[in-house]
Amino acid sequence: MLNNVELQINFDNLLKLGYAVIDVRYKDYDLCGDSQKLVIARVDADRDEFYQDMLKLYTNQEFKSGEIYDIWTEILLHKIKMSQVLGRDIAIKVAALDYVETIYTSR
Numbered sequence: 183m184l185n186n187v188e189l190q191i192n193f194d195n196l197l198k199l200g201y202a203v204i205d206v207r208y209k210d211y212d213l214c215g216d217s218q219k220l221v222i223a224r225v226d227a228d229r230d231e232f233y234q235d236m237l238k239l240y241t242n243q244e245f246k247s248g249e250i251y252d253i254w255t256e257i258l259l260h261k262i263k264m265s266q267v268l269g270r271d272i273a274i275k276v277a278a279l280d281y282v283e284t285i286y287t288s289r
Contacts, residue, residue: 191220191258193233193251200224202232205274206258208265240278257281 191203205221217258225232233250237243245253 191251191255193254197232199223200226203254203258204236207259208262209270217252225271237278241282243282253286256285258286
């Protein structure tokens with residue numbers, strides 16, 4: 183199990199290209215050992231608000247615009263760690279809710 187997972191995503195460049203990271207998979211479709219796979223989707227409308235909308239949908243909370251990408255990256259990392267502990271891929275919504283309830287609110 184990886185103790186220190188590094189995940190760097192250039193959200194700005196992806197958004198400029200019309201894409202958004204919507205999830206990360208752990209072991210699903212595994213072709214390269216323990217590597218994680220980003221799930222990227224084409225976003226044509228409102229892509230600047232995409233992550234804010236996803237966070238609101240999954241957690242029912244609104245976040246400051248300057249912290250959205252950092253929070254989304256932390257949720258993706260949290261999902262990887264939770265998946266490693268459970269030994270299976272978990273839903274991004276579960277990771278988002280758990281992150282907000284256990285980590286974000288205790289800051």
